[in-house]
Amino acid sequence: MDVVGYDKIIEFTQKYPDGRKSLNSWFQIASKAKWKNLAEVKQSYPHADLYLCCTIFNIRGNNYRLIALINYRTQGIQIQHILTHAEYDKDKWKKDCET
Numbered sequence: 001m002d003v004v005g006y007d008k009i010i011e012f013t014q015k016y017p018d019g020r021k022s023l024n025s026w027f028q029i030a031s032k033a034k035w036k037n038l039a040e041v042k043q044s045y046p047h048a049d050l051y052l053c054c055t056i057f058n059i060r061g062n063n064y065r066l067i068a069l070i071n072y073r074t075q076g077i078q079i080q081h082i083l084t085h086a087e088y089d090k091d092k093w094k095k096d097c098e099t
Contacts, residue, residue: 001033005079012082022060054097
């Protein structure tokens with residue numbers, strides 16, 4: 001898949017370096033994937049979940065959340081947010097999933 005938004009991984013890991021290995025691993029897996037639906041995503045990430053049009057990935061043992069838009073038809077992923085669990089719980093990210 002074509003992953004857009006690697007700059008968000010760089011920015012996040014500058015602030016939270018303990019997430020670097022897990023986020024880079026996610027990026028490598030997602031970039032090589034040819035997912036066609038959420039069921040296939042869950043084969044790689046069993047705890048991935050859907051909220052409206054966003055797919056939510058647990059990162060680094062659920063310490064962080066990566067929120068992405070996945071277009072299975074065009075094989076593209078747009079990273080919307082990478083959040084700490086506390087930031088995620090504030091639900092501010094949800095407005096970006098309503099389209």
